[in-house]
Amino acid sequence: MRGHLGTRIAQIIPTLLLVSLLVFCLQQLMPGDPALIMAGEEGNDPVVLAQIRAELWLDKPLPVQYAHWMDNVLHGNLGYSWHTRQPVTQLIEQKLPVTLQLSTMAFIIAVLIGVPARVIAAVDRNRFWDYVANGVGLAGLSTPNFWLGIMLILLVSVQLGWLPPSGYVPLTVDWKQSLATTIMPAFVLGNSIAAILMRHTRSAMLTALDQDFVRTARAKGLREYVVVIRHALRNALIPVVTLGALELGTLFSGAVLTEQVFSIPGFGKLIVDAVFNRDYPVVQGVVLVTAFLYVMLNLLADVLYVVINPRLREA
Amino acid sequence: MRRLLLAAGLIAAVTSAASAQTLRIALRQDLDVLDPTHSTTYVGRIVFAGMCDKLFDIDKDLHIVPQLATGYEWADPKTLVIHLREGVKFQDGEPLDAAAVKFTLEHYLKTPGSYRRGEISTIDQIDVVDPHTVRIVLKAPSGAFLAQLTDRSGMILPPKAVEKEGKDFGLHPVCSGPFKFVERVAQDHVTLERFKDYWDAKDIHFDKVIYQVLTDSSVRLANLKSGTIDLAEYIAPTDAAAVKADPKLRLVVSDSLGYFGITNNLANGPEANNPYGKNALVRQALDLAIDRNALVKVVFNDMYKAGVEPVPSTSPFYDPDIKVPERNVAKAKELLKQAGVQLPVKLELLAFNNPDILQEAEVIQSMAAEAGFDIHIQAMEFASSLGAAKQGQFQAYLIGWSGRPDIDGNTYNFLHSGQANNWGHYSNPTVDKLLTEGRDTVALDKRRPFYDAMMQQERKDLPVTYLYTTSNIVGMSAKLHGFRAIPDGMIRLQGLEMTK
Numbered sequence: 145m146r147g148h149l150g151t152r153i154a155q156i157i158p159t160l161l162l163v164s165l166l167v168f169c170l171q172q173l174m175p176g177d178p179a180l181i182m183a184g185e186e187g188n189d190p191v192v193l194a195q196i197r198a199e200l201w202l203d204k205p206l207p208v209q210y211a212h213w214m215d216n217v218l219h220g221n222l223g224y225s226w227h228t229r230q231p232v233t234q235l236i237e238q239k240l241p242v243t244l245q246l247s248t249m250a251f252i253i254a255v256l257i258g259v260p261a262r263v264i265a266a267v268d269r270n271r272f273w274d275y276v277a278n279g280v281g282l283a284g285l286s287t288p289n290f291w292l293g294i295m296l297i298l299l300v301s302v303q304l305g306w307l308p309p310s311g312y313v314p315l316t317v318d319w320k321q322s323l324a325t326t327i328m329p330a331f332v333l334g335n336s337i338a339a340i341l342m343r344h345t346r347s348a349m350l351t352a353l354d355q356d357f358v359r360t361a362r363a364k365g366l367r368e369y370v371v372v373i374r375h376a377l378r379n380a381l382i383p384v385v386t387l388g389a390l391e392l393g394t395l396f397s398g399a400v401l402t403e404q405v406f407s408i409p410g411f412g413k414l415i416v417d418a419v420f421n422r423d424y425p426v427v428q429g430v431v432l433v434t435a436f437l438y439v440m441l442n443l444l445a446d447v448l449y450v451v452i453n454p455r456l457r458e459a
Numbered sequence: 460m461r462r463l464l465l466a467a468g469l470i471a472a473v474t475s476a477a478s479a480q481t482l483r484i485a486l487r488q489d490l491d492v493l494d495p496t497h498s499t500t501y502v503g504r505i506v507f508a509g510m511c512d513k514l515f516d517i518d519k520d521l522h523i524v525p526q527l528a529t530g531y532e533w534a535d536p537k538t539l540v541i542h543l544r545e546g547v548k549f550q551d552g553e554p555l556d557a558a559a560v561k562f563t564l565e566h567y568l569k570t571p572g573s574y575r576r577g578e579i580s581t582i583d584q585i586d587v588v589d590p591h592t593v594r595i596v597l598k599a600p601s602g603a604f605l606a607q608l609t610d611r612s613g614m615i616l617p618p619k620a621v622e623k624e625g626k627d628f629g630l631h632p633v634c635s636g637p638f639k640f641v642e643r644v645a646q647d648h649v650t651l652e653r654f655k656d657y658w659d660a661k662d663i664h665f666d667k668v669i670y671q672v673l674t675d676s677s678v679r680l681a682n683l684k685s686g687t688i689d690l691a692e693y694i695a696p697t698d699a700a701a702v703k704a705d706p707k708l709r710l711v712v713s714d715s716l717g718y719f720g721i722t723n724n725l726a727n728g729p730e731a732n733n734p735y736g737k738n739a740l741v742r743q744a745l746d747l748a749i750d751r752n753a754l755v756k757v758v759f760n761d762m763y764k765a766g767v768e769p770v771p772s773t774s775p776f777y778d779p780d781i782k783v784p785e786r787n788v789a790k791a792k793e794l795l796k797q798a799g800v801q802l803p804v805k806l807e808l809l810a811f812n813n814p815d816i817l818q819e820a821e822v823i824q825s826m827a828a829e830a831g832f833d834i835h836i837q838a839m840e841f842a843s844s845l846g847a848a849k850q851g852q853f854q855a856y857l858i859g860w861s862g863r864p865d866i867d868g869n870t871y872n873f874l875h876s877g878q879a880n881n882w883g884h885y886s887n888p889t890v891d892k893l894l895t896e897g898r899d900t901v902a903l904d905k906r907r908p909f910y911d912a913m914m915q916q917e918r919k920d921l922p923v924t925y926l927y928t929t930s931n932i933v934g935m936s937a938k939l940h941g942f943r944a945i946p947d948g949m950i951r952l953q954g955l956e957m958t959k
Contacts, residue, residue: 176846182491183499189577190879196572228645229492229629238644297681309681311671312647407673409647417489417646422842 152446156439163435167428168210178422182226223425232429242312243410246326247395253334258341266349267372284339293332293405310407329406333399337391344387348380381452389445393438480957481667485679485691489646489672494629495611496573501861505692506649506670508949511634513613517864519945521774523605536600536901543591547658549617550639557587562618578607602901603867637663637952646672662953683934690935692950696762702934711933713944714771716862720925726884727851735806740798742921748830749823750786755927758819763927769869771928776866778911791830803833809853811841820857848882866910867898885922
């Protein structure tokens with residue numbers, strides 16, 4: 145297992161290099177001249193456009209542009225946004241805590257709803273609670289996030305006046321306000337992930353409950369909740385951990401629509417705006433950081449397998 | 460006595476609470492760099508309106524009025540003398556004088572990548588006459604020059620801060636306006652706080668202003684209704700009724716400087732080689748097939764104004780003799796017959812991905828079909844559509860312009876041959892001459908006939924089929940008073956006040 149983890153860690157750097165090269169090449173395929181887009185309505189002075197292209201190295205061959213960017217990255221400099229002229233690291237520092245907070249809250253909500261609901265449903269297979277959980281899961285999967293978000297704003301904020309309709313307050317400034325501004329978007333995001341987790345936990349639980357060791361546990365006279373929680377669930381959690389890591393990784397890369405509806409300044413909005421503005425340094429920087437987070441989460445999932453299932457330690 | 464003191468204390472507390480107010484303004488999109496030298500976005504100008512005073516401003520009738528200047532005179536058609544307000548300070552304490560004006564204008568002209576360069580490139584020389592008088596000598600007479608000083612080119616910057624910050628000036632901007640920069644979180648908000656030494660401090664009634672970026676129109680509306688924001692600089696036409704119906708809110712609709720139209724490709728590459736690009740009669744037929752009044756009613760809830768000129772009816776350059784044509788399908792068909800083209804006339808209409816604009820394109824498509832056009836809508840993301848237009852990869856392009864106070868800013872770059880925004884490569888020596896004469900003449904009443912004649916010709920050639928002029932639709936709390944609707948759509952904070 146130690147060797148397996150070592151291999152996974154060694155794969156991180158080539159993976160990130162490959163991601164950076166892919167993003168760099170793919171964004172060149174996007175139509176539109178970044179200098180012209182930056183200039184917007186002011187793009188009528190060819191002299192200024194030429195100055196901008198020179199300043200941004202856009203007049204250099206692509207390999208030179210990539211090498212220049214990579215050299216800066218290796219020196220800890222992700223460049224600066226062509227649109228706002230803010231350093232990319234500053235933008236990431238501003239957005240990363242927001243995205244991490246929102247993602248973590250959404251994930252906790254998803255786990256709190258998804259896993260227990262499905263454990264209960266799997267135990268109550270093909271009966272009332274199974275049907276209820278199925279229905280709720282299906283509703284969660286098929287409700288568009290932006291619709292649910294706007295409905296929640298209208299009900300909870302405009303009609304009832306309980307929570308602020310949008311915006312974000314950092315945890316460090318006012319933790320109560322911070323939770324108040326993020327609870328609705330976290331619920332919207334968590335709701336759809338809960339539905340996915342529910343479905344996977346159910347099938348994993350059903351498989352586990354049919355295993356011989358569960359029958360043995362029951363035969364030993366263990367109480368049902370001990371059988372379900374300690375024996376069946378623990379085994380069923382392995383595929384759920386994989387799925388959870390993937391879903392959390394997706395959350396880290398930004399939840400564009402939810403961020404848009406609740407005006408949460410996270411990674412999703414940052415990257416979408418950067419793509420529309422052809423703000424290449426921001427796109428490259430954010431993708432690189434997201435890829436790093438994704439890789440780290442998968443590594444964490446690998447470690448968790450071992451924690452959950454001791455048999456893997458000898459593998 | 461104790462009661463009196465208590466009452467006085469209470470009054471002081473209430474007054475201080477009232478004055479310690481924050482104004483929250485919702486912006487429709489995120490802004491770019493907070494440096495007037497490199498700024499390009501409309502919403503960026505709204506934040507500058509709170510932070511940076513300009514030499515001149517405009518009023519609701521588009522007259523140029525002094526701001527940092529107290530007055531001006533033309534010594535001759537090429538020499539402008541500007542008198543500056545005394546005792547004005549920048550937010551870092553540096554005095555604002557003629558030397559700062561000279562420094563700023565030269566900075567705008569010489570900094571690589573300065574978007575202001577094109578606006579004031581007609582400047583030949585700047586002289587400091589005395590600490591409060593500056594003389595600007597132009598390369599040629601210019602009727603449009605003064606209007607440039609009512610926008611970012613007229614925002615005076617502190618020389619020391621600009622030199623110290625260099626390229627990072629936009630991260631820590633300093634100006635001479637009523638509020639100074641505190642912080643910015645990109646795509647979220649910009650916070651400004653009151654500048655205590657502002658020259659017109661008596662007109663400022665807030666301690667802090669927060670510009671919140673709320674890109675979704677329904678979210679903007681929800682925030683306005685819940686009282687989380689005090690003013691939304693733009694309400695979607697479809698949301699206007701909801702604001703009007705809410706007794707806690709107020710809707711202010713006024714003419715803006717912007718317009719929308721179809722830019723036609725007449726000579727930019729092979730896409731122009733079709734009956735629509737080559738024959739003015741075909742373009743006139745499409746012009747007659749469109750019912751502009753119905754268009755603004757259906758798509759924009761009648762909040763915009765049907766028009767065939769690039770300026771709003773409030774502009775001194777608006778020509779009331781040019782009427783919006785009634786829809787006339789029979790005459791459109793006749794024109795197509797006269798042009799001898801094969802029916803239906805096939806036309807690619809490029810439109811950027813925006814629900815309103817695509818709906819507008821569909822309405823035009825359906826109206827034009829009755830006259831014998833077969834329009835195919837080519838929807839494209841905005842940045843890509845701009846690139847396609849520049850490269851001539853379009854036949855007709857549905858696009859607008861946010862507008863400038865002087866007509867020159869709405870016409871020269873779009874209609875004069877060889878200009879960067881003349882995407883259709885329209886070239887008519889008569890129009891070129893009239894546009895140049897209009898630009899080179901200083902007196903308003905002498906400029907007007909040039910533009911009237913230019914528009915008569917434009918209506919025949921139709922390089923741009925103008926459709927309507929836009930409106931500034933501002934929603935605000937009913938408690939907010941002192942709002943001034945100025946056509947440029949900027950939110951001026953002077954005089955704005957929240958009542959209890």
